[in-house]
Each structure stands twice: as structure tokens, then as C-alpha cells.
Amino acid sequence: MDTTRPVRRSPLSWVLLITSAAAAFAAEPDAEPGASEGAPQDKPGEHRVPDIVITAKKPPVEQGERPIFIALPPRDLGLRPLTESPGLDTATSPVGENEIEWLEAYSILDAMKYVPGAWTETRGRKVKQFFSVRGQTYPYPEFLVDGAYFREFHETSYFLPARSLERIEVLRSSAVLLHGPGGMNGMINLVPKRYTEPETTVTQIYGSDNLSRTEVTYGEGNDRMSVGLGAGFRHTDGNKEMNAEENITNVYANVQYRPSDVLTLSMTHMAFFGKREMEMGQGGINPQFLTRRDVVDPMRTYVFVGKAHYHPSERASTEVTGNYGIRRFFGHRPDLLGWLEEDYEYGARVVQTLKPCDANTLRFGTTFNRWRTPTGKRFYVGNPGDIETYTAFIVDEHAFDGLLVNTGYRMTWEKINRFGGFSVEGSAAGGLGAVRIEDDWSEPLGTYTLGASHPLDKEWSLHGNFACGQIASQPGLFTVDLQRPDAETRFKYDVGVKRTWEKFGEAMVTLFYVDQQNAPLAMSQRVRVNGEWRAVFESGDRQSGGVELDLRSKRFDCGTQFFTNATLMTAREQQAGEWHQDQEVPNLVVGAGVSQMLGDSWEFSVFAKRVGDYENERFLVNNAPPAPLGDFTEVSTKITHYFGDRKQHRAFLLVENIGGQHYSTVHGYPNPGVQYQGGVSLAW
Template sequence: MTKRFLVLTVIWLACLLTLPAYSQQLISIKGKIYDSETGDPIVGANILVGGTGKGASSNREGEFELKLSAGEYKLKITSVGFSAKEIKVNVPLANNKILRMALVHKKEEIEGVDVFGNFILSDRDTAINRISLSVLPAVTQISASDIEKQGAVTLTDALKYVPGGWTETRGRKSKQFFSVRGQKYPYPDYSINGIWQKEFEETAYFLSALNIESVEIVRSSSALLKGLSGLTGVIDVKTKKVERETVSLLTKYGENNNYVANLQYGNKIQDISFNTSAAFTGTDGIPGRGGKERISNFHGNVDWALTRKLSLEAGVTYITGLREFVGIVEPGNSKILNQEESFDPLKSLVTYAKLNYIGNSGSQTELQVNYTFRDAKYLNYNKQNETTSSHNDEDWEYGFNFLHSQPLSSSNTLRVGALYNHWVAPDGKRYYAGRRCDVQTVSGVIADEHKFGRLLLDAGFRLIGGHINEWGGFGIEGSASGLQKVEPIIDEPLPVEWQSAMGGSYILSKSSSLHYSFSGGTIAPRKGSLNEQGDIPQNEIRLQHDLGLRIRSQKQNEVKLSAFYTQRNNAIGLSGETITSENDLIVELYENRDKRSYGLELAMNQNIPVLHSSVFANTTFMKNERKVDNKMSDDEELPNVILNAGYLYQYSGVDLNLFVHYTGKYSNNRFVNPAWVAENGDYQLGDFVTADLNCGYTVSRKIPIRIFVEVKNIFDVRYETVAGYPDLGRLFQAGIRLN
């Protein structure tokens, strides 16, 4: 089946690329849509060309591009929450200038969550790393406005109400894991402004959400240009950009000495815009259980239009501070109960730069470079033996990524890319500390889109390989008994992985569209993973189908319905078995087991202008199964239901934002005392409802001032997503924001 699938993919790509191309005498005009009050770019604004049926939508930077023949045109610009605007333009534009248009807020409307701009197939988007439209129903976008309304402090906090999103919170070396649709191992990838990040999951729960302009979450797998593990989804973070001088200050304080302070300054001077910020967060943790944190975020990014066609974007984020691990409670494993652990200090440096060139034909070429350094001093105090052990949890990586987008005709766009990454952990890291890890990864990708009237087809293929210079990371959380004699891997090629995707989008009407995508590929186990026999697990083969319907009205009300099916052959996961190392640390072993999941997702948002409010809701119902004794049985370690809902009100300076979340029941014995499991059975988790409230009042002056109150976990539910780590319960905070 794998060979047949590969051959079909290659044939489809060849057919798409060899279809007749045609050209017209079209002239490219570009523009940018921004908020008249804040200068912030407006995402998803609709630009319609009167009398032509053509149009475009603004991207995450508020930018758009149209291709028109010479002449005079009337453009109409609309966006939810803003008054419509019409302008006349003469093509070609004088001096090839960029149109800049400011939209004014409508006071009677409010922007809802999960807003993603309409799209029109008449003019294709040639952005380099844009996702395929066939997967659009499985894409969620969170704006800076959504982040503020939620009271989110970190990137992981901002993902709380994503359809099918599931955050497992614990107190171990990895504090939180976020996944979608219950698909883990590997977890979703992350990228910053389109630049892929390796080993980023531990940075997500430290990265300040107050520096983020928007977050795009691809919940499906058709995201080949966004990262190497697009089979489990990708989370792309867009940092804030400004169009004029901007200053903002936010501070809040609450129980358990929870505090947040953030100061930002940005400006645009001629062709250079920049934004800087400093954020400080902290907590004294949970009384009697530790969890103290003192984290500082320093961030800066710059955008420089070197010429009309050449631009440079660069950014740097530095994170430093300390984090105590939250203590486990009964019936947690006795060996963990006996430990007091922390990262003190911890440091992370994330840098990137990309050079983008726009060709005469609308092509784009981009060179990306990135460098990341992480260092945390791990301290472990054994209360029983009264001894302290430590090691440096250090790693660094750098990478290069070349991307090119080439319109082959007015209806066909080809994208290609090549990536190189070098990652080194000198003394091992996290759960495989103790021996050196040094790996180089290379990848190549090709993707194509072709429009046939109302139908848009896309296809893509990626190969991943590389080289292991040295890999000794077999001892999870230490040098495990029985694994010490395993020789490190020296000078060997990485196993080759492949990923492929194909799909189609069909415009049913001006307000509705139908989408289907199919993706598949292989996933290699994390280096250092071992099964109960002491061998490396096999590669997983993952195949996924997505079928979705999207309906969006002129008032920007939206409904998205998706059906999905995922088949995982030789799925990689924890076996539930462990080995205890000589220094009393736990080694977790992996296994290959066939799994599958399928279900429905429904997401909607509705504006209610007469009530000055909006509501949103999303639901994921899924069935999860795994092979046991040669037959498929329910996988009780994954929830079958995840629900989110919210009510947002804003009028005359008053705002009220209520969010509700439900995770269905599931079980997991990880971190549980084996004796307790033997006596009581599987440890039950999930099946909880939480609600958060954020309300405030804005004083409309020359400098708007918002005074607000937040209540997290209103019902004071002590729920668990990981055994032994219950939530701290209700938390009150109050603050002020100046813009």
C-alpha cells in the first residue's frame, strides 16, 4: 500500500505540474490594511474589485496582492468589527507604491474568536509557507485580542480553547504538553513567523503571550511547508508588528503572589519598523507543593523594506529565570514523592532572520536562518537520603531554510523548499541526560496548487533524512540499569522519513466551501527511545483523512464542520512499563502498537450586534482505538469529548469575557504508584468542567486605560490531566492596561 500511495502521489504531482499554463498581461498591485486607532495590521480583511469578481484577503501582516490589467478600478475593503471602505485606484500605481488603507472600528460589532478570512480563488495567494486551503476547516487562528480577553500569560495558555486542543499539565521536566485530537508522540511542531523550531515544546510554556500578534494552529497534517512533523499539526506564532509609534503597559497581580508585568514599545521610521518588549511573570506556586516561578522575557523584532522587492525580518527572544517542579501527590509514585526538583537558573535564546525577495511575476524567494540556545541547571534533592544531584540541561541548534514560490500561470502556483538543521546536546538533555547527542537533519519539499474554476487542487511531498554524528541518549532520566552497556550510535545516517499530502477545495457559493485533504507518511521514534526488548521502536506509518464544510456569512458569522480519520500503523507510544535506574530515576519504555482515531469537529462563532456581543463554541467528538490481543479496543488513555464555549460582550467601555472548557474522562497510570494500580485499577482522569472570567472597564482618554479583574477556575475544580498533579483551584487576579 505504501508503494502504491507513493506512486500515486508522484503521478498526481506530475499531472499538476504539466498542465498547460497560460498567461495574461496582468499588473501586480500590493496594499496593506491596518487599524486606524492602533496601527495594527488587520488579518483577513476582504478586498473586492468592483465589476470583476476578483478579490483577495489580507494576510497575518495585513498585506494583500491583486493582479489586474491596466485601468481604473473601485476597491471595497471590509472586515468584521470595522466600517467598510471604498477607494478608486488607477493601475499601474504611480511609482509602484503600496496602497495603505486604515479601517475605522464599528462600535456595535465585536470580533469573535477563531476568525479566518474569506478566500477567493480568482487570485491565488503566492505566500511561501501558506497552508493548503484543503485543510482550512482544521485551522484555528487566535488573535492578540483573543489572547487579552482570555488573560493568557504564555503561549500554552493561549491554546486553551482551540478545537480538539488538549493540554496535559504536570510538574516534571516538561511542564505541559499540548496536542490536538489526542495525537501525540510526536507532539505538534512550532514555528516563529514561519520559521520551524526544533525541541521548542519546553519553550512554549515560558514564551510570553503578550508579544504575540496571532497564533495559527493547523490541527490536521497537511502542513508540509510549516515543519518537519506536520503529520501531528503545526503551531505558527506571529510576533507583534507596528505601523506607528506604539506604547503599551500591562500589569496584574493575584493570589499566591501571581504577577505579570509587560512593557512594549514599537515604532516605524521610514522603511524600518520595530517592536520591543519586556515581560516578567511569577508565582509562588501551590502551597505545600512548590512550583515557584520567576520568569523574564525580553523580545525584539525588526522589519526593514530594503527595496520595493527585498525585505529583511529578524527577531530575538531571551528568556531567563527559575522554575520549581510542582510536587506530586498521592497516589503518585513514591520515588517522585521523595524528590524536590528545579531548573535554577534556566535560559533560552531564540533568534531568527529571513530575507524575502518578490519577483516581477509574483514569485517569492526566501532564505531563513535561525539559532537557538537553551541551558537549564537541573537540581534534584532526595529527601530520604538528604542528597543533592545536578547536571546542565543544555542544547543548541541552528538551521537554514530555502523556500521559493513560483506562479506557473494565473491558476497554478508551485512551491519548493530545502531545510538543514544541526542540533547538539553536549551532555544529553531532559529525559536522556548523561551522554552526548549530535544530529544533523536535511529535508526537501515540493507542493503545487492548481485552480479549475471553482475547484482548487493541491499536492505535496517531503523527504526527511540526515546524519547521526553521535547519539548516546538511551538512558531516559539517567543511566538506567541494564542500558548502560548500550554503545552510542556513531556516524550513521538517520532513517529516511517521507510525508505526502493531497487535497481539494470547492467553492459551493459566496459563503460556503467544501474541503478534503489526505496526508500520510512515516514518523521515526525519538532518538533514545527503547522498547522492553532493548531495541529501537519501528517507524510509525500515519495516514489521515479530513473532510470539512465551511460557511461564513457577510456579517462574518462562521460555521466549520469537519470529519477526520487517522490510521496509525506501528504507532509509537509509551508502553506503560518502566525500569529504575541506579540513581533511583525512572526509565519509561516505548512500544509499537496499531491505533486509529476518527470523529467530528464543529466550530462556530456568531456576532450579536444588537447585544454588543459574540459567542463561540467548538466540539470534538472522537473515537480512539488501539490493538490489544490482535483486535481493536477502546483506547481509554485519550478523551472522547473536548468542548469549548465563550461569551464576549463589549459596549460603552465595559467588556465581559466568559470561557468554559470540558475534557471528557480518560485514564492513565503514568506516575502512579504501581501498588495503588494493582489494588484499585486504572487511575481516572478528565471528566471536568472549568470556567474563566475576565471583565473590565476602559476609560476613553487620549491614552485608553483598561482596569480589569480575572477569575481562573471559577468553580474551584481540582481536576487532573496527569495523575498526581491536580490543578491549584480558583485564582483571583486584577490589573490595569494602558495603550
């Protein structure tokens, strides 16, 4: 009898059994339900006790008339059990609904444009945009919806609207433990909006390239229930000569229901469907991308998340999350038979929180995800895939006198039921490919974290976090011997200082460093696999690090509010015993913006984005040397007029890239130049 699989799956059963056993402890009402950590909060900053509502003062960045920014939510591990180490607070960026509106952001990626270290690579291929922070790529940051982890989200993030979200939490560090099975290159959590009163918005926007965007949202709620609905349509011709038209319809629904004081149920559904032409490339890139008129029509994506949060007392809570997603893209190309790219995934997470004493909180749980593609997709169409991922974790947090310490451990198992190949589209070396993998269990991989925060006084605090662990190489990578590279070992460090004060807002400085040992690094050498040339990998060391500065002000009495951030970073790799700089990562990313209220009816805003130079070979012809990219400064401006009896309606004009600077973040797909948008948003 094969005893290997039951042993490797044992943490899943172990955690579930302990979770069930904890029910007796959780049921002991150490405090009245109305006074529990899970009791409802009418508004941010309010804490409910029986018959009394005590309103805390808002964080500085949320103060003033029409504030734009939000601070991190209060640290409540019972209410938000996926909260990461306090040592990562300076490496976490919240983007709230007011900031999303201020930026006139359509998609999730648009809303994160000015996050510290944010770098978006835009091109016309199957994945239209890649988003990363701190220069962390391949793999790129992963996504969660209301705490539910999705393995495949990169084709979804640039078409899902951001207006229905309460906030986007961007965890920039690669040291996160609870949000995903890997947490290698940052995580992004999309938090649905909760309504406490009726609210309706209708927005209509027109712009360059025949852009037309319509959005309608409706929500209402009370102490027991919140219902949010949304729908939208976006059309753009893009560059007509380059095959870039898009027609996308979005729908959204979120229901949060509290049948009792100790139980909250929620459901979130997001979907989009429509047509997208994949823009043709320009310039001296591989000829196949200059004339390929690919169209995806129809394209359909559905995402569903259900969650139950049981919080019977101050001492315990249990959260169970389930999720499902499916994507079906029908591709067409002239003089070629159409093709279908389909994949789906489902998963679950259980987190048990126990508080044995006022100073200590223990969390443990498990996560499961299964991703399948019967048709293969993107760069491995025709090669089915089926991957299961299991994790078990335990985290303990203790408050000493003036010091909050957090330590945790996560074990990850991955089973590849089937994986037929992988490639990076546009690679000058012809892509990355692999022989078929079937019924393969990876070795268990562990990650350990230790973090802490220490307040120096009412304004200043120190934050630090250390993580180390093993990370499996991606399925599809292989060495000269056609073997999957061994797991790498990573050491990750984050050290930050934060100041929050009433007269200004908040300021943070964070140092980060990642040491990768035995990492799979791409070689220039190629081998022939199944008649095709493929790039191969070798194990080597990689080191990257940098410093982040992040300032966000309050809304001053003069009507001004602003932000500025800068990320300086560097990376180097060791191959064949020699170290060399990684030129594929920009060494500088800067973001800034200012809002000036002119009375109570007018607002003038300016935004700026600077990305340093970098280079790579992607999409170039074979054997071409790396070509330069980036090295641009983009400035945009917006004027807004507020009207209505409560100044709740607005009309705006936005001019992006007002200098008309020409640049590319990916070879062959230049920036379109100056872009105009104007629109009206009505709210009731």
C-alpha cells in the same frame, strides 16, 4: 569511497540549484512592483495599487465594535509561501492579538486554551505543560517562530509571553506538509506583530499565590519599517508548601524592514531567564516525586530568527529563513551536586514560489535542522545527543473552474550523529530507554498530500485533504530485541464544510481520521538494559478519528460576541492481534466563551472548558493500575472597564474556576482551585 551520504543529501543541493536558476525567471517584472502580491498592505483587508487603495470588507468575525476574533489571512502563496493545502482551512485555528488580550493570556499555551480540541496536561516536572490537539501525543505538536522550525520548544512555550504576537496559527491536523519535517501531530506558528504607527502598552497584574506580572511593549512603524520591543516579569509563589515558586523575566524584539519594493528583511529575538522550582507531587504517586525539591536557577533560553523575502513580481518570490536557539538550565537538589542541561539548535529554510500562469502556483524548497545537547537534557541527562534533519519538498496548486487543488510531496532524511538514551519521566514501567546510537542514517521517508477546496456559493465551501507517508520512530524507543522500531506508515484524512455569512460569522464542521500501520506501541513487558528495567515497544496498528464543531460569531449590534467548539474523538490500538480502546485520550473536549459589551465602557465575559475522562499510569508507583484523570468542567468569568478618551485603557478582574472544581490532568498535580487576577493596562 562512501557514496551513500552524498546521494542522501542530494535533494538539498538540488533544490538550492533550482532556486538559484529561478532568479532569472523571478526577475522578469510581469507587473509593476507596486501591484505585486508582495506590495505592502496598510491594514488587513487593504490591497495597494499605484496611487489607489481599495479597502475590502472585513471578514464577518472581524466586524463590529471591539471584535475579538480574526479570520485566516487571504490566501497569497507568494507572500506566505508556507500556506498549507486549502483542504486544511477548516483544521486551522488563528488566535489574534485581541483574543489574546481578551483571555488575559500570559503564555503561548494560555492563548491556545480554547482552540478546538485543545488539551493541556499540567505537572511540576521539567516540562511543566504539554499541549496537544485531537488527542495527539508523543510526539506533541511542534513549533515555528515566524516560519522557522524548532525541534525543541516544549520548555519554552509556557514561559514566552503571547502579547507581542500578531497571531498564533494552530494547524490541528497531522497532515501538514510545509511547516516542519514531520508534521505528525499538528504545528503551531508564532507570527510577530507588525506595527504601522506608534503604540505603547504598560500592564500590571496581581493575583492568587502572590502573582505579580508586569509587561511593557512598544512599537512603531510605517510602510517601510516596523519595530516592536517588549519586556516583562512574572512572579508567583505557587503552592508554597509544594516547592512551586517561579521568577521569570522576558525580553522580545522584532524588526521588519523593506529596503525596496521587492525585498523585506525581518529579525525576531525572544528570550527568557530566571528561576523555577519544580513542584512536588501529591497523593499516591511514585514516592520520589513526593519529596524531590528540584530547582532550576538560573534558567536561560534565547531564540533568534532572521528572514529575507524577495518578491520581484507577481510571478515569483523567494524566502530564506535562518534560526538559532539555545537553552541552558542549571539544576539543583538538596544533598546532590548540581547539574547542567544545555541544548542548542540551528536551521535554515529556502522556499521558491513560481507562478507560470494565473491559475497555477508551484512551490519547492528545503529545510535543515541540527539539534545538539552536549550534556543531555530532561530525561536523558548525561547522554549527549546530536541529530540532523533534512527535507526537500515540492507543492503544486492549480485553480480549476470552481475547484482549488493542491498536491505535494516531501522527502525527509535524518542522521543521528549521537543519541545516548531517552526516557519518559514518571512512567510506571521505569521509563523508556535505549542503547547508544551513533552515526546512523535513517532511510528516506516520503509523504504525499492531496487537498482541495470548492466554494458552493458565496457562503458555503467544502474542504478535503488526504495525506500518506512514512514516519520514523523516535530515537530512544526499542523492541524486546533492543532494536529501534521500524518506520510506521500513516494515512490521514480531513473533510470539512465551512459557512461564512455576514449576519453571524463563521461555522465549521470537520471530520478527521488517522490510520497508523506498524506504529510503535508501548508494552507492559520490560527488559533490563545496563542494569535498569526499561519499557519496550512492539509494532501494531492504531486508529483514531473524530468530529470537530467550531462556531465563532461577529460582534453583533447588541454588543454580543461568542464562540463555541466541541471535539468528539476516539482511538483504538491493536496489540498481539487484539483491538482495544486507547483510554489515555479524552473522548470529549469542549470550549465556549461569550463577551457582552455594556455600553462602550464595560464588558462582561464568561469562559467554559470541558475535558472528558481518561486514564494513564504516568507518575504512579510500579505495577499500579491506570488511574482516572480529567472529567472536569471549568468556568471562569471576567469583568472589564474601558476608560480614556478613546477607551484605550482597561482595568479588569478575572476569576478562574469559579466553582472551585478539583481535578488533575496529570497524576499528583491537582488543579489549584479558584484563582483570582486583577490588573490595569494602559495604552498610548
